[in-house]
Amino acid sequence: MESAVERALRTRIISWVQERAEANGGFLHRAELLDFRIDEQRLPIIDYSRGIRNPASFESTLSIVSATNGPYDDTESEDGLLHYSYREGDPWSGDNRKLRNAMATGAPLILFRKEVPNIYTPVSPVYVVEDYPEERTFIIALDESFTFVPDVRRMPDNQRSYARRLAKQRLHQPAFRTRVIVAYETRCAVCELKHGSLLDAAHIVPDSDERGIPTVNNGLALCKIHHAAYDQDMLGVTPDFKVRIADNLLEETDGPMLKHGLQEMHGRSIQVPKRRADHPSQELLAWRYERFIAQV
Numbered sequence: 001m002e003s004a005v006e007r008a009l010r011t012r013i014i015s016w017v018q019e020r021a022e023a024n025g026g027f028l029h030r031a032e033l034l035d036f037r038i039d040e041q042r043l044p045i046i047d048y049s050r051g052i053r054n055p056a057s058f059e060s061t062l063s064i065v066s067a068t069n070g071p072y073d074d075t076e077s078e079d080g081l082l083h084y085s086y087r088e089g090d091p092w093s094g095d096n097r098k099l100r101n102a103m104a105t106g107a108p109l110i111l112f113r114k115e116v117p118n119i120y121t122p123v124s125p126v127y128v129v130e131d132y133p134e135e136r137t138f139i140i141a142l143d144e145s146f147t148f149v150p151d152v153r154r155m156p157d158n159q160r161s162y163a164r165r166l167a168k169q170r171l172h173q174p175a176f177r178t179r180v181i182v183a184y185e186t187r188c189a190v191c192e193l194k195h196g197s198l199l200d201a202a203h204i205v206p207d208s209d210e211r212g213i214p215t216v217n218n219g220l221a222l223c224k225i226h227h228a229a230y231d232q233d234m235l236g237v238t239p240d241f242k243v244r245i246a247d248n249l250l251e252e253t254d255g256p257m258l259k260h261g262l263q264e265m266h267g268r269s270i271q272v273p274k275r276r277a278d279h280p281s282q283e284l285l286a287w288r289y290e291r292f293i294a295q296v
């Protein structure tokens with residue numbers, strides 16, 4: 001059984017991580033996670049060198065880190081669940097014991113995706129749902145309901161597609177947001193607003209299209225209003241990075257948001273990331289701009 005103290009601490013840490021990530025734009029910096037304190041006592045939320053955090057006073061694992069290469073995590077399986085390898089050494093003691101304990105007690109943990117050095121995207125709560133000793137692997141699920149599935153390897157199709165949908169919402173979209181917002185240095189490409197909590201990662205080619213992949217080149221960091229305007233073709237971006245506002249909006253007369261927030265953006269250049277490799281793809285911008293033109 002998980003102790004009441006541990007459970008209360010865990011709940012507090014998970015909420016703190018969620019709030020802090022939301023304020024930053026969906027991620028936390030390494031230093032924030034290492035310097036976390038509870039009642040003056042330092043309680044790091046990650047173990048920087050080991051990728052799994054098992055505080056000495058905790059019976060179950062608090063957090064795990066998965067490093068990613070590219071838009072998809074290689075620990076992810078086709079079924080939308082995560083395959084987490086046993087830690088080195090004895091499968092029945094230390095880190096492995098505490099992970100197994102999280103499975104036994106159903107204790108929620110935090111999965112951090114490390115998209116960029118020193119930047120962590122939290123996915124929480126997640127649950128350890130299976131243990132495959134012969135493969136030295138734990139299965140991690142994004143929803144408590146999977147703890148009730150007798151064998152996740154033989155999940156019925158409807159559950160499998162639910163797991164995949166969940167992976168898209170809770171793993172891929174947050175990871176995309178982090179990569180884009182970090183590349184744009186937490187700044188709206190159109191108006192330069194610098195509040196992470198008011199920024200989104202907009203897809204240039206929507207993710208419903210097969211070319212709408214979650215890479216930085218298919219993204220723009222936009223504030224909430226410019227994101228919505230972009231999605232509704234009220235605002236367009238030309239392949240050479242110029243902002244265009246739809247004609248009907250330019251002709252309207254209204255208050256300061258229309259005037260300063262939209263009309264005055266017409267003709268400005270978007271702010272692109274410093275790294276050339278992170279620039280939005282001109283080809284994808286051209287595809288999207290065609291759609292904008294067709295609407296106007």
Ligand SMILES: [Zn+2]
Nearest residue numbers: 188191223226
């Ligand atoms: Zn903006």
